[in-house]
Amino acid sequence: xxxxxxxxxxxxxxxxxxxxxxxxxxxxxxxxxxxxxxxxxxxxxxxxxxxxxxxxxxxxxxxxxxxxxxxxxxxxxxxxxxxxxxxxxxxxxxxxxxxxxxxxxxxxxxxxxxxxxxxxxxxxxxxxxxxxxxxxxxxxxxxxxxxxxxxxxxxxxxxxxxxxxxxxxxxxxxxxxxxxxxxxxxxxxxxxxxxxxxxxxxxxxxxxxxxxxxxxxxxxxxxxxxxxxxxxxxxxxxxxxxxxxxxxxxxxxxxxxxxxxxxxxxxxxxxxxxxxxxxxxxxxxxxxxxxxxxxxxxxxxxxxxxxxxxxxxxxxxxxxxxxxxxxxxxxxxxxxxxxxxxxxxxxxxxxxxxxxxxxxxxxxxxxxxxxxxxxxxxxxxxxxxxxxxxxxxxxxxxxxxxxxxxxxxxxxxxxxxxxxxxxxxxxxxxxxxxxxxxxxxxxxxxxxxxxxxxxxxxxxxxxxxxxxxxxxxxxxxxxxxxxxxxxxxxxxxxxxxxxxxxxxxxxxxxxxxxxxxxxxxxxxxxxxxxxxxx
Numbered sequence: 001x002x003x004x005x006x007x008x009x010x011x012x013x014x015x016x017x018x019x020x021x022x023x024x025x026x027x028x029x030x031x032x033x034x035x036x037x038x039x040x041x042x043x044x045x046x047x048x049x050x051x052x053x054x055x056x057x058x059x060x061x062x063x064x065x066x067x068x069x070x071x072x073x074x075x076x077x078x079x080x081x082x083x084x085x086x087x088x089x090x091x092x093x094x095x096x097x098x099x100x101x102x103x104x105x106x107x108x109x110x111x112x113x114x115x116x117x118x119x120x121x122x123x124x125x126x127x128x129x130x131x132x133x134x135x136x137x138x139x140x141x142x143x144x145x146x147x148x149x150x151x152x153x154x155x156x157x158x159x160x161x162x163x164x165x166x167x168x169x170x171x172x173x174x175x176x177x178x179x180x181x182x183x184x185x186x187x188x189x190x191x192x193x194x195x196x197x198x199x200x201x202x203x204x205x206x207x208x209x210x211x212x213x214x215x216x217x218x219x220x221x222x223x224x225x226x227x228x229x230x231x232x233x234x235x236x237x238x239x240x241x242x243x244x245x246x247x248x249x250x251x252x253x254x255x256x257x258x259x260x261x262x263x264x265x266x267x268x269x270x271x272x273x274x275x276x277x278x279x280x281x282x283x284x285x286x287x288x289x290x291x292x293x294x295x296x297x298x299x300x301x302x303x304x305x306x307x308x309x310x311x312x313x314x315x316x317x318x319x320x321x322x323x324x325x326x327x328x329x330x331x332x333x334x335x336x337x338x339x340x341x342x343x344x345x346x347x348x349x350x351x352x353x354x355x356x357x358x359x360x361x362x363x364x365x366x367x368x369x370x371x372x373x374x375x376x377x378x379x380x381x382x383x384x385x386x387x388x389x390x391x392x393x394x395x396x397x398x399x400x401x402x403x404x405x406x407x408x409x410x411x412x413x414x415x416x417x418x419x420x421x422x423x424x425x426x427x428x429x430x431x432x433x434x435x436x437x438x439x440x441x442x443x444x445x446x447x448x449x450x451x452x453x454x455x456x457x458x459x460x461x462x463x464x465x466x467x468x469x470x471x472x473x474x475x476x477x478x479x480x481x482x483x484x485x486x487x488x489x490x491x492x493x494x495x496x497x498x499x500x501x502x503x504x505x506x507x508x509x510x511x512x513x514x515x516x517x518x519x520x521x522x523x524x525x526x527x528x529x530x531x532x533x534x
Contacts, residue, residue: 019169021226023192028185031146032104035085035171035181036112041078043118043160045070070124070157076276077161078118084168091175104184106176111186113148116167122155129275130350132399138162138228138278139193144170146186158278162226166190198440200229200282206236206293209260216273223277230274230281231353234262237319240293242267242285246340247333249297264344271348282401283345285337286355288385289363292321301330303367314363322360325381326369331388338392346396351419354389357403359410375410383412390415404428407435 019026096102127135140154140163152163170183201222203215210218219230234242240254241261251261262270267283274281292315295302306319314320324330345352359382361373370377390400394417404422406412408431414420421440422428432439 019166019190023166023190025189025191027187027189029146029187030184031186032111032182032184033144033146033148033186034110034112034183036114039082039085039114039116041081041116041118043071043074043078043120045120045123047123070120070128073128073157073276074118074120074160077164081164081168085171085181088168089173092172103174103176104182106174106178106180110180111146111148113144113150113183116150116152118152118154118160118163120154120157120160124157127350128157130280130346130348132350133197137193138226139191140166141192142166142188142190144183144186144188158228161223161278162192165224165226166192194226194228198229199227200231200440201227202231202233202442204233204236205262206233206241206286207238209239209241209256212262212266212270215270219270219274219277219279219281222279228278228280230279231284232270232281233284233286235285235293236290237292237315237317237321240297242341244337244340246336247297250294253297254293268344268348271345275348280349280351282349282351282353284353284355284401285341286353286357286403287389288323288325288382289315289357289359290355291323292319294323295321298333301327301333303370304363307366314366315360316358320360320363322363322367323385324367324369325364325378325385326367334388335392338389338396342392342396342398346398350397350399351401352393352396352398353401353421354386354393355403356386356406357423359405379410379412382406382410386412386414390418401440404432407432407437 092102122137125131125135136158137155138159140152140159142163143149143151150167152160152167154160154163170185170188171181172184174180174182201218203210203218205215215230215232222228222230235254239256239260240250241256243251243261243263245264252258255261271281292302292305295305299305301323302321303324304314305321307314308318311318311320315322342352361375361378364370364378365373370381372378386402386406393400394415399417399419400415401419401421402414404420404424407414407420408428414437416436418437419440420432420437421442422432423442423444425445426443429439429441429443
């Protein structure tokens with residue numbers, strides 16, 4: 001076992017190199033190069049004559065989904081990079097011994113970087129704005145010479161975004177009165193590409209509401225750490241904080257408060273914000289379980305609503321309640337929901353999560369359309385339910401995602417396109433792969449909660465990936481912050497796990513986050529609850 005101080009030392013040793021996550025290949029020297037005030041960026045795509053450039057004084061583009069393009073994505077990233085370089089004002093005191101003289105001399109001749117050349121060597125795929133995992137090549141190279149020449153090459157606009165994130169991590173502000181921004185590592189040569197094609201965080205906004213600005217700050221943090229998915233667990237038993245114009249009472253009565261719900265405009269802004277940062281926002285509507293909030297608006301659709309005091313017989317957490325399985329009114333409701341919601345999500349994401357976890361069979365003894373908890377009766381009804389929902393998802397041009405229980409507990413027949421998200425064990429992951437499905441892995445056993453920090457074995461240590469997504473943490477370089485400086489209890493050290501059918505290399509990774517409770521409050525009855533962010 002590694003003692004806790006040694007674990008911290010190993011983690012922060014990589015932070016001192018300024019780059020996070022660590023690139024595939026990273027070579028650097030010890031010469032300083034400085035950023036010139038008139039720094040310009042030039043951007044060109046192979047086999048295209050158009051080019052784009054930007055200087056420090058460039059105005060922000062007013063880009064929308066309708067005008068989104070390769071150039072708009074990169075131009076916006078360039079402007080963010082300029083802002084970080086000149087306005088972050090980060091002096092790396094904690095990277096060096098106390099009272100040490102670590103900054104380059106300010107009274108000697110300086111080498112300046114006056115331009116950054118960005119070359120995209122392939123045109124973007126038509127799916128660049130809403131890709132499936134693996135459809136976008138995020139590989140890039142970055143070089144900085146001692147004479148101040150900077151070259152970025154990439155195979156996609158998203159690769160350019162990742163390169164610019166790395167580029168800004170290499171620079172610091174000097175504390176000298178003369179000011180200036182410098183990189184002390186020239187010459188630099190970096191080659192980088194992701195190990196996993198899906199790198200995501202699950203954020204539960206149903207149990208605890210987060211303002212759109214907080215979600216966007218989380219997207220910023222994901223982009224800084226080169227994640228590419230944000231899974232929004234949008235609805236649950238506790239609340240329905242999502243406006244559906246065709247079903248206005250859902251959020252009007254189901255949200256914690258009328259103003260604690262995401263309008264269609266706000267949801268689109270969140271998804272578009274992610275799109276311009278290479279973070280695809282995937283929405284989940286969990287059902288048929290975890291739907292008791294619907295009863296506040298449509299009580300006839302829910303069986304076993306808020307049974308007291310024996311709610312634990314009918315749900316994994318209160319309030320109990322599940323969509324009825326054999327009700328024509330439920331299917332009318334679902335049709336209205338999907339026809340309204342899915343076309344609004346489809347322009348921004350290739351995926352939609354239909355939930356399906358922790359379906360409690362006993363609750364259907366209280367369902368007046370079923371009156372049974374027998375698997376032989378419930379399984380065909382669940383099959384019909386899932387097929388119905390996934391038909392609408394596919395019709396919207398999206399790929400369905402479900403929780404593992406639909407496949408492993410209920411033995412449903414899922415389409416070959418369906419991605420199964422596992423969360424309970426490595427065994428569940430292996431079983432899902434053996435059944436021929438792609439797996440989105442997020443084993444709750446591997447998340448480190450704050451507090452405490454458990455010890456890890458030497459076998460686990462090389463798999464660690466620090467993650468910090470702190471909505472209100474303003475400094476932009478999370479790679480340079482102590483990962484314990486968190487304002488919210490979020491996943492810190494997730495293990496990367498993924499398998500595809502036939503034991504192929506796993507390109508999906510999903511992080512899930514803990515309940516914001518003390519460890520003593522985590523009830524062993526529901527293991528899943530320990531993996532939610534609230």
